[in-house]
Amino acid sequence: MKRYDQLRNTAEEFGQEHLFQYWESLTDDQRSLLLDDIERIDFKTLAALVADKHADAAAIDESKIEAPPVYPHKPADEQLDLYAEALKTGKSMLADGKVGTMVVAGGQGTRLGFDAPKGTFPISPIKNKTLFQLFAENIQNVNRTYGCKMPWYVMTSSATDAPTRTFFEEHNYFGLDRDDVYFFQQGVMPAVDDAGKIILTEPHQVALSPNGHGGSLLALRDKGILEDAKRRGVDVISYFQVDNPLVSPADPLFIGLHQLAESQMSSIAVPKADDLEKVGNFVSIDGKIQIIEYSDLPDTLAHARNPDGSRKLDAGSVAIHLINRAYAEDLTGGTGVSLPWHRARKKVEYYDGASSTTVQPDAPNATKFEMFIFDAVPLANKSIILEQLREDCFSPVKNAEGVDSPATSRRDMIRRAAKWLEACNVNVPRDGNKDPQATIEISPLRAISAMQLRQSLDASLKINPNDEMYLD
Ligand code: UTP
DSSP states (O other): OHHHHHHHHHHHHTTOGGGGTTGGGOOHHHHHHHHHHHHTOOHHHHHHHHHOTTTTOOOOOGGGEEOOOOBOSSOOGGGHHHHHHHHHHHHHHHHTTOEEEEEEOOOOOTTTTOSSOGGGOBOOTTTOOBHHHHHHHHHHHHHHHHTOOOOEEEEEOHHHHHHHHHHHHHTGGGGSOGGGEEEEEOOEEEOBOTTSOBOEEETTEEOEEEOOTTHHHHHHHHTTHHHHHHHHTOOEEEEEETTOTTOOSSOHHHHHHHHHTTOSEEEEEEEOSSTTOSSOEEEEETTEEEEEOGGGSOHHHHHOBOTTSOBSSOEEEEEEEEEEHHHHHHHTSSSSOOOOOEEEEEOOOEEETTTTEEEOOSSOOEEEEEOOGGGGSTTSSSOOEEEOOHHHHOOOOOSSSSTTSHHHHHHHHHHHHHHHHHHTTOOOOBOTTSOBSSEEEEOTTTOSSHHHHHHTOOTTOOOOTTOEEEEO
Protein backbone atom coordinates (compact mmCIF):
# COMPACT_ATOMS: atom_id res chain seq x y z
CA MET A 1 0.00 0.00 0.00
CA LYS A 2 2.94 2.26 0.66
CA ARG A 3 3.86 2.36 -3.02
CA TYR A 4 0.26 3.14 -3.91
CA ASP A 5 0.05 5.99 -1.37
CA GLN A 6 3.32 7.50 -2.47
CA LEU A 7 2.53 7.40 -6.16
CA ARG A 8 -1.01 8.61 -5.70
CA ASN A 9 0.22 11.57 -3.66
CA THR A 10 2.77 12.44 -6.31
CA ALA A 11 0.18 12.20 -9.08
CA GLU A 12 -2.16 14.45 -7.11
CA GLU A 13 0.59 16.93 -6.37
CA PHE A 14 1.15 17.31 -10.12
CA GLY A 15 -2.53 17.41 -11.08
CA GLN A 16 -2.46 13.92 -12.64
CA GLU A 17 -4.74 12.10 -10.19
CA HIS A 18 -6.96 10.91 -13.09
CA LEU A 19 -4.35 8.18 -13.60
CA PHE A 20 -6.07 6.39 -10.72
CA GLN A 21 -9.65 6.90 -11.93
CA TYR A 22 -10.20 3.21 -12.73
CA TRP A 23 -8.33 1.89 -9.69
CA GLU A 24 -11.37 0.36 -8.01
CA SER A 25 -12.21 -1.77 -11.03
CA LEU A 26 -8.67 -3.13 -11.56
CA THR A 27 -7.46 -6.61 -10.64
CA ASP A 28 -4.41 -6.91 -8.38
CA ASP A 29 -2.19 -7.65 -11.37
CA GLN A 30 -3.51 -4.65 -13.26
CA ARG A 31 -2.99 -2.43 -10.25
CA SER A 32 0.56 -3.51 -10.04
CA LEU A 33 1.11 -2.85 -13.77
CA LEU A 34 -0.38 0.61 -13.43
CA LEU A 35 1.86 1.42 -10.47
CA ASP A 36 4.89 0.19 -12.45
CA ASP A 37 4.01 2.61 -15.26
CA ILE A 38 3.40 5.53 -12.93
CA GLU A 39 6.66 4.86 -11.12
CA ARG A 40 8.53 5.44 -14.37
CA ILE A 41 7.13 8.95 -14.87
CA ASP A 42 9.30 11.96 -14.15
CA PHE A 43 6.40 14.18 -13.01
CA LYS A 44 8.59 17.16 -12.27
CA THR A 45 10.15 17.33 -15.71
CA LEU A 46 6.81 16.74 -17.35
CA ALA A 47 5.15 19.53 -15.35
CA ALA A 48 7.88 21.95 -16.43
CA LEU A 49 7.44 20.96 -20.07
CA VAL A 50 3.67 21.29 -19.95
CA ALA A 51 3.92 24.69 -18.26
CA ASP A 52 6.47 26.04 -20.71
CA LYS A 53 4.99 25.15 -24.06
CA HIS A 54 7.67 26.81 -26.11
CA ALA A 55 10.69 25.90 -24.02
CA ASP A 56 12.60 24.24 -26.82
CA ALA A 57 11.73 26.58 -29.67
CA ALA A 58 14.94 28.61 -29.47
CA ALA A 59 15.04 31.19 -32.25
CA ILE A 60 17.89 30.88 -34.72
CA ASP A 61 19.93 33.99 -35.41
CA GLU A 62 20.71 33.41 -39.07
CA SER A 63 23.47 35.98 -39.20
CA LYS A 64 25.56 33.94 -36.76
CA ILE A 65 25.36 30.66 -38.62
CA GLU A 66 28.50 29.58 -40.42
CA ALA A 67 29.76 26.40 -41.98
CA PRO A 68 31.67 24.38 -39.37
CA PRO A 69 35.25 23.16 -39.74
CA VAL A 70 35.29 19.62 -41.11
CA TYR A 71 38.11 17.10 -41.50
CA PRO A 72 37.75 16.06 -45.15
CA HIS A 73 37.38 12.39 -46.03
CA LYS A 74 40.46 12.75 -48.21
CA PRO A 75 43.16 14.62 -46.34
CA ALA A 76 44.86 17.59 -47.95
CA ASP A 77 48.61 17.24 -48.42
CA GLU A 78 49.35 19.11 -45.22
CA GLN A 79 47.00 16.76 -43.32
CA LEU A 80 48.57 13.50 -44.46
CA ASP A 81 50.81 13.19 -41.42
CA LEU A 82 47.97 14.04 -39.07
CA TYR A 83 45.70 11.36 -40.60
CA ALA A 84 48.48 8.78 -40.47
CA GLU A 85 49.10 9.61 -36.82
CA ALA A 86 45.36 9.51 -36.12
CA LEU A 87 44.98 6.08 -37.69
CA LYS A 88 47.84 4.79 -35.57
CA THR A 89 46.32 6.32 -32.45
CA GLY A 90 42.86 4.92 -33.15
CA LYS A 91 44.25 1.44 -33.74
CA SER A 92 46.25 1.46 -30.56
CA MET A 93 43.24 2.71 -28.57
CA LEU A 94 41.25 -0.21 -29.91
CA ALA A 95 44.06 -2.63 -29.13
CA ASP A 96 44.33 -1.19 -25.60
CA GLY A 97 40.60 -1.74 -24.97
CA LYS A 98 39.90 1.97 -24.61
CA VAL A 99 36.89 1.91 -26.94
CA GLY A 100 33.40 0.58 -26.36
CA THR A 101 30.54 0.71 -28.83
CA MET A 102 26.86 1.47 -28.34
CA VAL A 103 23.85 1.05 -30.57
CA VAL A 104 20.59 2.81 -29.85
CA ALA A 105 17.82 0.35 -30.63
CA GLY A 106 14.90 1.59 -28.59
CA GLY A 107 12.98 3.32 -31.37
CA GLN A 108 9.49 2.28 -32.37
CA GLY A 109 10.28 1.97 -36.08
CA THR A 110 6.80 3.12 -37.02
CA ARG A 111 7.73 4.19 -40.55
CA LEU A 112 9.19 0.80 -41.44
CA GLY A 113 6.09 -0.92 -40.12
CA PHE A 114 8.00 -3.99 -38.92
CA ASP A 115 6.54 -5.65 -35.86
CA ALA A 116 9.75 -6.76 -34.18
CA PRO A 117 12.75 -4.64 -33.07
CA LYS A 118 14.40 -3.05 -36.11
CA GLY A 119 17.73 -4.73 -35.32
CA THR A 120 16.10 -8.07 -36.14
CA PHE A 121 15.20 -6.91 -39.64
CA PRO A 122 16.87 -9.07 -42.36
CA ILE A 123 18.78 -6.77 -44.68
CA SER A 124 21.90 -8.23 -46.29
CA PRO A 125 21.42 -8.82 -50.02
CA ILE A 126 22.17 -12.55 -50.26
CA LYS A 127 22.28 -14.11 -46.80
CA ASN A 128 19.51 -11.94 -45.39
CA LYS A 129 21.56 -11.24 -42.29
CA THR A 130 19.83 -9.03 -39.79
CA LEU A 131 21.13 -5.60 -38.78
CA PHE A 132 22.16 -6.99 -35.38
CA GLN A 133 24.09 -9.82 -37.01
CA LEU A 134 25.97 -7.46 -39.32
CA PHE A 135 27.02 -5.27 -36.38
CA ALA A 136 27.98 -8.29 -34.27
CA GLU A 137 30.16 -9.67 -37.06
CA ASN A 138 31.75 -6.29 -37.60
CA ILE A 139 32.59 -6.12 -33.89
CA GLN A 140 34.01 -9.65 -34.00
CA ASN A 141 36.24 -8.53 -36.83
CA VAL A 142 37.42 -5.53 -34.79
CA ASN A 143 38.14 -7.82 -31.83
CA ARG A 144 40.10 -10.20 -34.02
CA THR A 145 42.00 -7.45 -35.86
CA TYR A 146 43.07 -5.51 -32.79
CA GLY A 147 43.17 -8.37 -30.28
CA CYS A 148 40.59 -6.68 -28.07
CA LYS A 149 37.25 -7.48 -26.43
CA MET A 150 35.26 -4.38 -27.23
CA PRO A 151 32.10 -4.14 -25.11
CA TRP A 152 28.88 -3.62 -27.03
CA TYR A 153 26.18 -1.64 -25.21
CA VAL A 154 22.76 -2.20 -26.74
CA MET A 155 20.16 0.34 -25.72
CA THR A 156 16.60 -0.97 -25.86
CA SER A 157 13.21 0.30 -24.71
CA SER A 158 10.25 -1.36 -23.00
CA ALA A 159 8.96 -2.50 -26.38
CA THR A 160 12.25 -3.78 -27.80
CA ASP A 161 14.04 -5.08 -24.70
CA ALA A 162 12.67 -8.61 -24.26
CA PRO A 163 12.55 -9.51 -27.98
CA THR A 164 16.06 -8.12 -28.49
CA ARG A 165 17.53 -10.19 -25.64
CA THR A 166 15.71 -13.30 -26.85
CA PHE A 167 16.99 -12.74 -30.37
CA PHE A 168 20.60 -12.57 -29.19
CA GLU A 169 20.10 -15.68 -27.03
CA GLU A 170 18.58 -17.62 -29.92
CA HIS A 171 21.52 -16.71 -32.12
CA ASN A 172 24.13 -17.37 -29.50
CA TYR A 173 25.18 -13.72 -29.54
CA PHE A 174 26.33 -14.19 -33.13
CA GLY A 175 29.63 -15.51 -31.86
CA LEU A 176 30.38 -12.67 -29.46
CA ASP A 177 31.19 -13.35 -25.83
CA ARG A 178 27.91 -12.72 -24.01
CA ASP A 179 29.78 -10.98 -21.19
CA ASP A 180 30.73 -8.29 -23.68
CA VAL A 181 27.16 -7.58 -24.79
CA TYR A 182 25.21 -5.46 -22.36
CA PHE A 183 21.52 -4.61 -22.82
CA PHE A 184 20.06 -1.59 -21.08
CA GLN A 185 16.67 0.07 -21.28
CA GLN A 186 16.19 3.74 -21.93
CA GLY A 187 13.75 5.90 -20.01
CA VAL A 188 10.22 6.84 -20.98
CA MET A 189 8.08 9.92 -21.18
CA PRO A 190 4.29 9.94 -21.10
CA ALA A 191 2.20 11.48 -23.87
CA VAL A 192 -0.12 14.28 -22.74
CA ASP A 193 -3.37 15.62 -24.17
CA ASP A 194 -4.00 19.27 -24.98
CA ALA A 195 -4.81 20.01 -21.36
CA GLY A 196 -1.46 18.60 -20.26
CA LYS A 197 -3.05 15.47 -18.78
CA ILE A 198 -1.18 12.20 -19.10
CA ILE A 199 -2.99 9.82 -21.42
CA LEU A 200 -4.13 6.33 -20.39
CA THR A 201 -4.28 3.74 -23.18
CA GLU A 202 -6.03 1.23 -20.90
CA PRO A 203 -7.50 1.66 -17.43
CA HIS A 204 -4.27 0.16 -16.11
CA GLN A 205 -1.81 1.42 -18.73
CA VAL A 206 -0.16 4.79 -19.26
CA ALA A 207 0.74 6.05 -22.77
CA LEU A 208 4.50 5.84 -22.26
CA SER A 209 7.00 6.03 -25.07
CA PRO A 210 10.80 6.01 -25.27
CA ASN A 211 12.36 9.37 -24.36
CA GLY A 212 14.37 9.72 -27.60
CA HIS A 213 17.91 8.71 -28.51
CA GLY A 214 19.14 11.54 -26.28
CA GLY A 215 17.74 9.47 -23.42
CA SER A 216 20.74 7.21 -23.94
CA LEU A 217 22.96 9.55 -21.92
CA LEU A 218 20.88 9.24 -18.76
CA ALA A 219 20.38 5.54 -19.34
CA LEU A 220 24.15 5.09 -19.64
CA ARG A 221 24.45 6.45 -16.15
CA ASP A 222 21.33 4.97 -14.57
CA LYS A 223 21.84 1.45 -15.91
CA GLY A 224 25.47 1.22 -14.82
CA ILE A 225 27.01 1.37 -18.29
CA LEU A 226 29.35 4.22 -17.46
CA GLU A 227 30.56 2.24 -14.47
CA ASP A 228 31.03 -0.87 -16.55
CA ALA A 229 32.94 1.15 -19.13
CA LYS A 230 35.15 2.62 -16.44
CA ARG A 231 35.85 -0.78 -14.92
CA ARG A 232 36.92 -2.03 -18.35
CA GLY A 233 39.15 0.99 -18.99
CA VAL A 234 36.92 2.28 -21.80
CA ASP A 235 37.50 6.01 -22.43
CA VAL A 236 35.52 6.50 -25.62
CA ILE A 237 32.07 5.20 -26.56
CA SER A 238 31.30 4.90 -30.26
CA TYR A 239 27.61 5.66 -30.83
CA PHE A 240 25.53 4.47 -33.78
CA GLN A 241 21.92 3.82 -34.69
CA VAL A 242 20.38 0.46 -35.35
CA ASP A 243 19.04 1.28 -38.80
CA ASN A 244 22.29 1.76 -40.72
CA PRO A 245 23.97 -1.43 -42.03
CA LEU A 246 26.92 0.51 -43.52
CA VAL A 247 28.11 1.91 -40.21
CA SER A 248 31.51 1.05 -38.71
CA PRO A 249 30.85 0.40 -35.03
CA ALA A 250 34.46 1.43 -34.34
CA ASP A 251 36.38 3.40 -36.94
CA PRO A 252 40.09 3.77 -36.08
CA LEU A 253 40.70 6.96 -38.09
CA PHE A 254 37.69 8.69 -36.54
CA ILE A 255 38.72 7.55 -33.06
CA GLY A 256 42.28 8.76 -33.60
CA LEU A 257 41.28 12.21 -34.91
CA HIS A 258 38.88 12.58 -31.99
CA GLN A 259 41.60 11.66 -29.53
CA LEU A 260 44.33 13.85 -31.04
CA ALA A 261 41.97 16.84 -31.12
CA GLU A 262 41.05 16.21 -27.46
CA SER A 263 37.43 16.28 -28.52
CA GLN A 264 34.74 15.34 -26.01
CA MET A 265 32.09 14.46 -28.58
CA SER A 266 32.72 14.04 -32.30
CA SER A 267 30.53 13.40 -35.30
CA ILE A 268 30.58 11.96 -38.80
CA ALA A 269 29.13 14.08 -41.59
CA VAL A 270 28.36 13.33 -45.21
CA PRO A 271 27.90 15.87 -48.01
CA LYS A 272 24.18 16.55 -48.31
CA ALA A 273 22.28 14.94 -51.18
CA ASP A 274 20.31 18.14 -51.81
CA ASP A 275 19.64 21.47 -50.13
CA LEU A 276 16.54 20.30 -48.31
CA GLU A 277 17.60 16.76 -47.48
CA LYS A 278 15.95 15.54 -44.30
CA VAL A 279 19.09 15.28 -42.18
CA GLY A 280 20.52 17.36 -39.37
CA ASN A 281 22.78 20.18 -40.59
CA PHE A 282 26.13 20.83 -38.94
CA VAL A 283 26.69 24.54 -38.34
CA SER A 284 29.01 26.68 -36.32
CA ILE A 285 27.55 29.40 -34.10
CA ASP A 286 29.97 31.58 -32.15
CA GLY A 287 32.63 28.97 -32.74
CA LYS A 288 30.52 26.11 -31.35
CA ILE A 289 29.54 23.20 -33.53
CA GLN A 290 25.91 22.27 -33.38
CA ILE A 291 23.30 20.45 -35.41
CA ILE A 292 20.16 22.09 -36.70
CA GLU A 293 17.38 19.77 -37.75
CA TYR A 294 16.30 20.15 -41.39
CA SER A 295 12.88 21.26 -40.20
CA ASP A 296 14.44 24.15 -38.24
CA LEU A 297 16.89 25.33 -40.89
CA PRO A 298 15.65 28.51 -42.59
CA ASP A 299 15.23 27.99 -46.35
CA THR A 300 17.59 30.84 -47.22
CA LEU A 301 20.36 29.07 -45.36
CA ALA A 302 19.51 25.68 -46.78
CA HIS A 303 19.96 27.13 -50.29
CA ALA A 304 22.92 29.43 -49.48
CA ARG A 305 25.99 29.10 -51.71
CA ASN A 306 29.71 29.87 -51.38
CA PRO A 307 31.32 32.15 -54.00
CA ASP A 308 32.42 29.03 -55.94
CA GLY A 309 28.80 27.83 -56.15
CA SER A 310 29.16 24.99 -53.65
CA ARG A 311 26.57 24.56 -50.90
CA LYS A 312 27.38 26.65 -47.84
CA LEU A 313 25.95 24.23 -45.27
CA ASP A 314 26.81 20.90 -46.79
CA ALA A 315 27.64 18.73 -43.79
CA GLY A 316 24.73 16.40 -43.05
CA SER A 317 24.58 14.40 -39.85
CA VAL A 318 24.40 10.61 -40.06
CA ALA A 319 24.03 10.07 -36.32
CA ILE A 320 27.44 8.53 -35.78
CA HIS A 321 29.32 9.96 -32.81
CA LEU A 322 32.17 9.37 -30.43
CA ILE A 323 31.41 10.30 -26.84
CA ASN A 324 34.04 10.36 -24.14
CA ARG A 325 33.01 8.41 -21.09
CA ALA A 326 34.17 11.31 -18.90
CA TYR A 327 32.01 13.69 -20.92
CA ALA A 328 28.94 11.48 -20.49
CA GLU A 329 29.71 11.36 -16.76
CA ASP A 330 29.91 15.16 -16.63
CA LEU A 331 26.68 15.64 -18.55
CA THR A 332 24.77 13.30 -16.28
CA GLY A 333 26.56 14.22 -13.08
CA GLY A 334 23.68 16.13 -11.49
CA THR A 335 20.11 15.06 -11.07
CA GLY A 336 19.33 14.89 -14.76
CA VAL A 337 20.87 15.71 -18.07
CA SER A 338 20.75 19.20 -19.46
CA LEU A 339 19.58 18.35 -22.97
CA PRO A 340 16.58 20.25 -24.28
CA TRP A 341 13.32 18.41 -24.89
CA HIS A 342 11.70 18.32 -28.32
CA ARG A 343 7.96 18.00 -28.58
CA ALA A 344 6.01 16.39 -31.40
CA ARG A 345 2.29 16.27 -32.11
CA LYS A 346 1.28 12.63 -32.63
CA LYS A 347 -1.70 10.34 -32.83
CA VAL A 348 -1.79 8.47 -29.53
CA GLU A 349 -4.45 5.91 -28.71
CA TYR A 350 -6.43 6.63 -25.56
CA TYR A 351 -8.90 4.87 -23.29
CA ASP A 352 -12.42 6.22 -23.47
CA GLY A 353 -14.27 5.55 -20.22
CA ALA A 354 -17.72 6.26 -21.69
CA SER A 355 -17.47 3.50 -24.30
CA SER A 356 -14.99 1.36 -22.33
CA THR A 357 -12.79 1.09 -25.42
CA THR A 358 -9.37 2.18 -26.58
CA VAL A 359 -9.76 4.72 -29.37
CA GLN A 360 -7.36 5.17 -32.31
CA PRO A 361 -7.55 8.86 -33.19
CA ASP A 362 -7.65 10.00 -36.83
CA ALA A 363 -5.68 13.17 -36.20
CA PRO A 364 -2.86 14.12 -33.81
CA ASN A 365 -4.32 14.41 -30.34
CA ALA A 366 -1.28 14.37 -28.10
CA THR A 367 2.19 15.71 -27.46
CA LYS A 368 5.20 13.43 -27.05
CA PHE A 369 8.56 14.51 -25.67
CA GLU A 370 12.01 13.35 -26.77
CA MET A 371 15.65 14.23 -26.26
CA PHE A 372 18.08 14.10 -29.19
CA ILE A 373 21.65 12.90 -28.77
CA PHE A 374 23.07 15.57 -31.05
CA ASP A 375 22.03 18.28 -28.61
CA ALA A 376 25.01 17.15 -26.55
CA VAL A 377 27.41 18.33 -29.29
CA PRO A 378 27.32 22.09 -28.55
CA LEU A 379 27.69 21.42 -24.82
CA ALA A 380 31.15 19.95 -25.39
CA ASN A 381 34.21 22.13 -24.88
CA LYS A 382 35.75 20.59 -27.95
CA SER A 383 34.02 18.81 -30.79
CA ILE A 384 35.18 17.75 -34.24
CA ILE A 385 33.51 16.57 -37.44
CA LEU A 386 34.97 14.02 -39.85
CA GLU A 387 33.52 13.88 -43.33
CA GLN A 388 32.97 10.50 -44.93
CA LEU A 389 31.41 9.53 -48.22
CA ARG A 390 27.77 8.55 -47.89
CA GLU A 391 28.33 5.46 -50.02
CA ASP A 392 30.86 4.24 -47.44
CA CYS A 393 28.99 4.79 -44.21
CA PHE A 394 25.29 5.58 -44.45
CA SER A 395 22.18 3.99 -45.91
CA PRO A 396 19.53 3.73 -43.22
CA VAL A 397 16.42 1.59 -43.18
CA LYS A 398 13.71 4.07 -42.19
CA ASN A 399 10.76 3.64 -44.55
CA ALA A 400 9.00 0.59 -45.93
CA GLU A 401 9.44 1.88 -49.49
CA GLY A 402 11.13 4.67 -51.44
CA VAL A 403 14.05 6.60 -49.98
CA ASP A 404 15.90 5.07 -47.04
CA SER A 405 14.09 1.77 -47.39
CA PRO A 406 15.27 -1.87 -47.32
CA ALA A 407 15.56 -1.72 -51.13
CA THR A 408 17.89 1.30 -51.18
CA SER A 409 19.88 -0.02 -48.26
CA ARG A 410 20.46 -3.41 -49.97
CA ARG A 411 21.38 -1.61 -53.18
CA ASP A 412 23.94 0.48 -51.30
CA MET A 413 25.43 -2.57 -49.60
CA ILE A 414 25.96 -4.11 -53.02
CA ARG A 415 27.43 -0.88 -54.38
CA ARG A 416 29.90 -0.63 -51.53
CA ALA A 417 30.92 -4.27 -51.92
CA ALA A 418 31.50 -3.63 -55.63
CA LYS A 419 33.58 -0.56 -54.85
CA TRP A 420 35.76 -2.55 -52.43
CA LEU A 421 36.27 -5.31 -54.99
CA GLU A 422 37.26 -2.80 -57.63
CA ALA A 423 39.69 -1.24 -55.17
CA CYS A 424 41.22 -4.73 -55.05
CA ASN A 425 41.46 -4.76 -58.87
CA VAL A 426 38.56 -7.17 -59.38
CA ASN A 427 36.43 -6.36 -62.38
CA VAL A 428 32.75 -5.86 -61.50
CA PRO A 429 30.31 -5.79 -64.44
CA ARG A 430 28.19 -2.65 -64.42
CA ASP A 431 25.12 -1.59 -66.36
CA GLY A 432 24.47 1.65 -68.27
CA ASN A 433 23.76 3.46 -64.99
CA LYS A 434 27.07 2.21 -63.60
CA ASP A 435 25.24 -0.05 -61.15
CA PRO A 436 26.79 -3.46 -60.39
CA GLN A 437 25.15 -6.17 -62.48
CA ALA A 438 25.88 -8.84 -59.91
CA THR A 439 24.55 -9.25 -56.37
CA ILE A 440 27.55 -9.11 -54.06
CA GLU A 441 27.73 -9.50 -50.31
CA ILE A 442 30.88 -9.36 -48.22
CA SER A 443 30.63 -10.85 -44.76
CA PRO A 444 31.87 -8.42 -42.09
CA LEU A 445 33.71 -11.44 -40.68
CA ARG A 446 35.76 -11.46 -43.86
CA ALA A 447 36.39 -7.74 -44.28
CA ILE A 448 35.22 -4.41 -42.93
CA SER A 449 37.29 -2.32 -45.35
CA ALA A 450 38.63 -2.57 -48.87
CA MET A 451 42.12 -2.71 -47.44
CA GLN A 452 41.28 -5.71 -45.30
CA LEU A 453 39.56 -7.43 -48.21
CA ARG A 454 42.71 -7.11 -50.28
CA GLN A 455 44.63 -9.22 -47.76
CA SER A 456 42.50 -12.28 -48.42
CA LEU A 457 41.33 -11.90 -51.97
CA ASP A 458 42.05 -14.48 -54.62
CA ALA A 459 43.42 -12.54 -57.59
CA SER A 460 41.63 -14.84 -60.03
CA LEU A 461 38.16 -13.90 -58.73
CA LYS A 462 35.75 -13.38 -61.66
CA ILE A 463 32.34 -11.81 -61.39
CA ASN A 464 29.84 -12.23 -64.22
CA PRO A 465 26.59 -10.36 -64.79
CA ASN A 466 23.73 -11.83 -62.70
CA ASP A 467 26.13 -13.68 -60.40
CA GLU A 468 25.28 -13.99 -56.73
CA MET A 469 28.61 -13.69 -54.98
CA TYR A 470 28.92 -14.08 -51.22
CA LEU A 471 32.39 -13.60 -49.82
CA ASP A 472 32.63 -15.19 -46.38
P1 UTP B 1 14.37 7.38 -35.55
O1 UTP B 1 14.26 8.78 -35.14
O2 UTP B 1 14.62 7.09 -36.98
O3 UTP B 1 13.08 6.63 -35.05
O4 UTP B 1 15.49 6.72 -34.67
P2 UTP B 1 12.61 5.12 -35.17
O5 UTP B 1 11.89 4.83 -33.92
O6 UTP B 1 13.72 4.15 -35.50
O7 UTP B 1 11.62 5.12 -36.39
P3 UTP B 1 10.24 5.88 -36.60
O8 UTP B 1 10.54 7.36 -36.55
O9 UTP B 1 9.30 5.44 -35.51
O10 UTP B 1 9.82 5.41 -37.95
C1 UTP B 1 16.83 6.78 -34.98
C2 UTP B 1 17.57 5.82 -34.08
O11 UTP B 1 17.37 6.18 -32.72
C3 UTP B 1 16.85 5.07 -32.00
C4 UTP B 1 16.20 4.18 -33.02
O12 UTP B 1 16.12 2.85 -32.56
C5 UTP B 1 17.15 4.36 -34.19
O13 UTP B 1 18.31 3.57 -34.01
N1 UTP B 1 15.93 5.59 -30.97
C6 UTP B 1 14.99 6.52 -31.30
C7 UTP B 1 16.01 5.09 -29.70
O14 UTP B 1 16.85 4.22 -29.40
N2 UTP B 1 15.15 5.57 -28.78
C8 UTP B 1 14.23 6.50 -29.04
O15 UTP B 1 13.48 6.91 -28.12
C9 UTP B 1 14.14 7.00 -30.35
